[in-house]
Amino acid sequence: MPVKKPRNPMPSQDPKERKQNFREVALGYDEQTAQREAERCLQCKNPLCKQGCPVEVDIPEFIKEVVAGNFQKAAEIIKNKNNLPAICGRVCPQESQCEYKCILGKKGEPVAIGRLERFVADWEAQKVTSEINPVESTGKKVAVIGAGPAGLTCAGDLAKLGHEVTVFEALHTPGGVLMYGIPEFRLPKAVVKREIEYIEKLGVKILTNTVIGKMYTIDELMKEEGFDAVFIGTGAGLPYFMNIPGENLNGIYSANEFLTRTNLMGAYDFPHTDTPIKVGKKVAVIGAGNVAMDAARTALRLGAEESYIVYRRSRAEMPARREEIEHAEEEGVKFHLLISPIEFKGDENGNVTKMVCQRFELGEPDASGRRKPVAIPGSEFEMEIDTVVMAIGQGPNPLVPASTPDLELTKKGNIIADPETGSTSKPGVFAGGDIVTGAATVILAMGAGKKAARAIHDYLTNNS
């Protein structure tokens, strides 16, 4: 087998073009490219890639079917383990998971597993309407709180096992961060809607506009509404701010607000949609994770002349995926590193106009293993700015924990749950995703949803 064949590049929209539109940046493989890429797979006897996948997709098996041109079969193999493959193929950090483990990557480039997964999922969506085999009902009811990646995965897996699943979603649209957070140009909303339709086809009922903690408590769901178990996947929905002077000036957004207005509410199409957003000429995004890159790239598409990433550590410590950083740079996002704001100043109308910044240098490694930024005294300077987006992370949403007193929490307010099963201090109640781990990735949330589904199934089977 020819090992040295290079990895097939992903066809993409030209950076100059794409920074002016919200259409998807990566265009996807065609059949020939997918098969060429799939042929690079060594079909290892002991495939390490599988160990790198949080939802345990049978990677070499599906790739083998791609080589043979059996795309439908490939899709079935993926969907056996992964309910949301077109999403994962687009937003999973494969470089630190399956592809990181790929043996080809030791001396050259790994198989483009993510791109192949995306190809297969998109091919299936266009070519066939997948048949769902009906499963026998167990007569057990499960409530899933939150229709994001963790909840949808858990719900899909439980439905496949014959349980009656209702997903409760606070917003008017299911999808969670896939809909409100990740931009259209990285994850088209049509793709998310398609995969949610698949979850519904599995028999899952989704109730939108239903805030658990307000409309029903968990106890009410279990005692009055007849649910035998509950999965909490409410995510990291409480944005952090820096608590520095001037932070409540107009034009300073949390990344959640900035992205929700744009993605979920369609503010980029205002006034053809009713939700406005204001983006100035110079936009500073504070933070350097994936959310920060999304915000900085969104700002350019909304018409900003300059979009900055402002980060208090150096390039090496930036938590965003390398691909996202590269995409941002190609589109013209500028990086101001080893800098952090300490104050915002505004005009007489209360609109932000300036950001007072301080320079940092890197000191000893901190608890996270990254070198700790240390402020340089006397290094303050002002930066002209008219929009700021805070993308410095987010805490757990308090609505469910606050209304469920017997749920044990960490000091930060995250739910304490067993990493292997998702079980919490409350019998019959499981949790997973960002509400447990703090803000992480889509795929880790999905992995937690998957593990919890298995544990909930055990719980329901053993308790009957």
Next chain:
Amino acid sequence: MNKIIKQEKLAENLFLLEVEAPQLARKAKAGQFVIVRISEKGERIPLTIADYDLNAGTITLIFQVVGLTTKKMSLLKTGDYLLDLVGPLGEPSEIENYGTVACIGGGVGIAPIYPIARALKKAGNKVISIIGARNKDLLFWKDKMAEVSDELLIATDDGSEGHKGFVTDVLKEVMTKNSLERVWAIGPMIMMKNVAEVTRPEKIKTIVSLNPIMVDGTGMCGACRVSVGEETKFACVDGPEFDGHQVDFNLAMRRAAFYKDKEKLALEHYNCQCGGGSCKCQ
């Protein structure tokens, strides 16, 4: 989808909708709010709950036409549906038997003050209510307010009904005759600020209900942040009610005005009959 079972024009630009929402009616408490969206491309707007009826399974919303969404909402009729309705959101009012309390509602703020006055009355308080508007035509729910108040006082800017002047004038008068334990004030930001200034020297705890710009209403976006006692709070999950003596009203008013120009543009776009031509609505 929630069916509108009653639509009523209360006054110029002031409308009432009674909407089917059984579970919401069951859980709603005085002081809480809902978020409404009326069309696929519509925005999410917060509205304080004006009334809830457990038996009928309905909630009542009262709104003033101020922007595009409320304009569109004013055109909805009995039998139409609200596309999205979510709640009850926010923390309920702290209802106890305080003794003598004043409930002040200004303009559309009369609507949310009503269930609070009712709950306070039910808890055993002596409730003195003061409602105000620019003129008598803009007053509503006088009978309902009278039912839940020991005393109902009225102020209009033009003197067409009750005291000529502001609710704060009436409040000062009330304070000379009564020892108030607590005051609730809901209305325009400037009215709430002025009420808080009247009660501050007497140290009468004064609760105001803030209605800042919101998107999700569940603590997710932080658009609704307000400064209370130098601390940033999210009105949607920490409020909407706050200690009026601690609220930075000037900041709240500046934040509320942030999208004014965009709101104007949205209305122009909506009213424009250019049919996609080249006018500025594009």
